Amino acid sequence: MHQKRHLPQKHCPVCQRPFTWRKKWRHNWNEVVYCSKRCASRRSPASTSQ
DSSP: OOOGGGSOEEEOTTTOOEEEOOGGGTTTGGGOOOSSHHHHHTSOGGGSOO
């Protein structure tokens, strides 16, 4: 059985909280930046690539 303490983590640039890998992100974990849809919608417009 896989133990949760060994899952990779990232820090959300909006709320500065760590978030842990989820099964639904298994195919695109490298592309996940925000911990939630709420943080993704609250990102600053200047931080997006233009």
